[in-house]
Amino acid sequence: MTDKIKIGVCVMEKKVSSAPMVQILERLQAFGEFEIIIFGDKVIIEDPIESWPICDCLIAFYSSGYPLQKAEMYAALRK
Template sequence: MEVDGGGVCKKITIGVCVMEKKVLSAPMGQILDRLKAFGEFEIVHFGDQVILEDPVESWPICDCLIAFFSTGYPLEKAEAYAALRKPFLVNELEPQHLLHDRRKVYELLKMFGVPVPRYAHVNREVAHQDLDYFVEEEDYIEVHGNRFWKPFVEKPVDVVFFEA
């Protein structure tokens, strides 16, 4: 609890600046329930309407900010809010840009010794572009000589643009 100018204890306001689908998830529910159990925090959900449509100057003012990337999330607006209001950041915002590119995520995981699944990158400028390192057959694809038998999971690099 914080003590205000009049010596009165006030709850610490935690702003939850995440998309509603993430706020309603079981893991986020667990985090928020544990914070509420202390009795020292006031939790303020920003909500999709505020996050997506309102200017950051009108967002709720908070002492601490929790902000998680998800598809459709305006990370730049959250960064602008943090720069404007200067809340304590529970999690850093800038590194969340990394989540937009699977290649960067895999590079970072490998750098820290975290196992990643076997994968390959096929980088095309346009759809169905012929590439000298890529071969597709009926039951497999081959990328730089590495064969992947079908079925396999194919995902776009840019999760912001392609995921719904």
């Protein structure tokens, strides 16, 4: 059995709990091939990008207070 594809969800917690995002994540998990890693507000805002979880694919949505530049730097760091 191969490892699951790790999907990092780098969005503010308010967006993660929204009905559309819950639907997206539930549908991804239903396939059984994905591991969902939610970064959370503390990680996104306070932690340095080098300590953010490592993932295969990144989902990021901009919202008020979202540090877009940090998310872009993380994406560049992890390619």
